[in-house]
Each structure stands twice: as C-alpha cells, then as structure tokens.
Amino acid sequence: MKIWLDGRLQDTESARVSVFDHGLTVGDGIFETVKAVHGRPFALTRHLDRLARSAHGLGLPEPDRDEVRRACEAVLDANPMPLGRLRITYTGGHGPLGSDRGEHGPTLVVAVGESARRPDTTAVVTVPWTRNERGALTGLKTTSYAENVVALARAREQSATEALFGNTVGQLCEGTGSNVFVVLDGEIHTPPIASGCLAGITRALTVEWTGAKETDLPLDVLERADEIFLTSTLRDVQGVHRVDGRELPGAPGPVTAKAMRIFDERAGHDLDPA
Secondary structure, eight states: OEEEETTEEEETTTOOOOTTBHHHHSOOEEEEEEEEETTEESSHHHHHHHHHHHHHHHTOOOOOHHHHHHHHHHHHHHSOOSEEEEEEEEEOOBOOSSSSOOSSOOEEEEEEEEOOOOOSEEEEEEEEEEEOTTSTTTTOOBSOOHHHHHHHHHHHHTTOSEEEEEETTSBEEEESSOEEEEEETTEEEEOOGGGTOOOOHHHHHHHHHHOOEEOOOBGGGGGTOSEEEEEETTTEEEEEEEETTEEOTTSSOHHHHHHHHHHHHHHHHOSSOO
16 A cells, blocks of 8 residues: 655655654544545545635635545555555644644555445434634644544544534534534525535535525424435445434435435546536
8 A cells, every 4th residue: 555745655654754743643634525436536636625725714725625635546556456445644744742733744645555445324423522613723634533433432432423513502512523404394404604604615616516505403403304324535425224213214315315326426427617
C-alpha cells in the first residue's frame, strides 16, 4: 500500500508523521473522505472546496489544490481497487505541546482503503449528547472526532451503524458521519446548516437532485416520520429500517427508494458534479 506524505508516495511501513504533529497532539487538522470508483474520485472538486473552507475556519493556510489533486491521483493509481475510501488529511504540522502552532507548515497525507457497497437500509440510534450549533468548529470537518467515536460506539452497542444528534435547542441535527433526511407526507426534509450539521457533499447533491426542503425539525420527528434516510460519501443514500426501538417496515420506502435511484443515476453520469 502506498500513501502520499511530504510531497511524494511512500510505503505505509516507512511513512512517518512526527509525534509532535499538531493533528496528533491537539487535533489541529481537517480531513475529507472521498469515494473512489475504479480509481476515479467522486465529487473531488466539491470536497476540495470544503477542505479549503475548513482550513479557513481553523486558521490553517489554504491547501494547494493542485498538489492535493496530484496526491489523490497518485495514490489511486498506486492502489487499484473497485471501491475505495480516499482520505485526505491536512494538519497544522509539527508544533509545540500546546495549542499554539509551530512554524514548520502543514502536513498533508492522502491514503486509500478498500470499501464495500453499503446495504440498502440500516439501523440508527439517538444519543443524549448534543451538537453545539454555535461552536468554534461548527460546520468544519476537523480531525477532532472523539465525540463521534464515543457516539458511534454507543450505536454499535445497540446493533446500529449510526448515532444521531440533536442540537442545543432540541432540533434534529446530524449523525456522527452522515446527514439525516425524513419524509413527511411525501415530502423530503433535512435540517438546515444553521442547525449545526456539516454541509455534507452527498447531502447537498441530494437536496439539489430531489428537491428536498431544508427545515428546522424537532428531534422527536424521528418518532413520526414516514421514512428516514441517511446520506454520506460512502453510504450515498441509505434507508433506515430502525431508529431506537421504532421499526420502519418496508424500508426503504418509496420516496427513499426513488432518492436512491436518482442519486445513483446522476452520480453515475457525472463523477465531478459542479
């Protein structure tokens, strides 16, 4: 397996990031996960745009997009696979053992791992912790992911693959690594960005391609929604057949199934939708 580090491809056995890297010591970093189909990345331009927005929000120098594209191409060429999880990680680089940054410049790592197509439906749980819609990192895809690790472990304990958060005012927000949609009276709704959720790439495309509405939704909408589905880079559009103790028989429902078909068709026709 080859990864990109320090401007070139390296073997995973020999590639090393400093133990003083700010991404390790204080979580000072950002990342993107990109789906790669037969060596070709999906929606890479949108992912690089969000990487730049996250860098700006964290106060990091803007990544060199040409270098990141070269790195992605090199890694995918060196590691052929039918379906891959391409991970771009960009950190504050070598720094002191504290919150202040050093002056060595950022670290860029690009790696890929093999993936498999997700099932058409899954189970989710809600968790008692909240997303802070007014936090300093709200809307940024940072490597400060411990909160998600804890919540996802709670979901796994209950035989689910995702945990859903409300925000501080009791509205539905997002999952640990996904956005959530609900169907009410035949219409698709998803929480707005102001709820504190990440501006997911798959979320945005699903909104554009299905006409879903961005709506403030109470967390208990999950108890009465006709259908529920998740979106993310590797889930694409995935139906939900259980939320907490509530079963949704027949999932994916007709509206979700149509959204799945639309996404598959549109994504198949354009690997880098503007």
